[in-house]
Amino acid sequence: MTEPGLSAHAQRAAALAREFMKDANPMNDELARQDPLNVKLPPSAKAxxxxxHEFGDEMAALARACPA
Structure with a gap:
């Protein structure tokens, strides 16, 4: 990472990926406990x-800065 600003986006994307995985486990547990015929998104799904969404924004910023 030598381009100015790329490191910050990459570090933020990595932090968001870790946060998503932390949030996904409770969400999946809550979904698994629901009645399969009456599924509603739990509050953890919003988080x-x-x-x-933020992760996608960071990845898009990296993609714009590093075109293939």
Missing amino acids: AGEVN
Whole structure:
């Protein structure tokens, strides 16, 4: 990472990936306990979704800075 700003995006993306995995476990546990015929998104799904969105933003910033 030699381009200015790339390191910050890469580090933030890594932190968000860790946070998503931490949030995904409770979400999956809550979903597994639900009645399969009456599934509703648990509150933990919103948290995981927000982190996933931020992760996507960071990855998009990296993709723009490092085109293939």
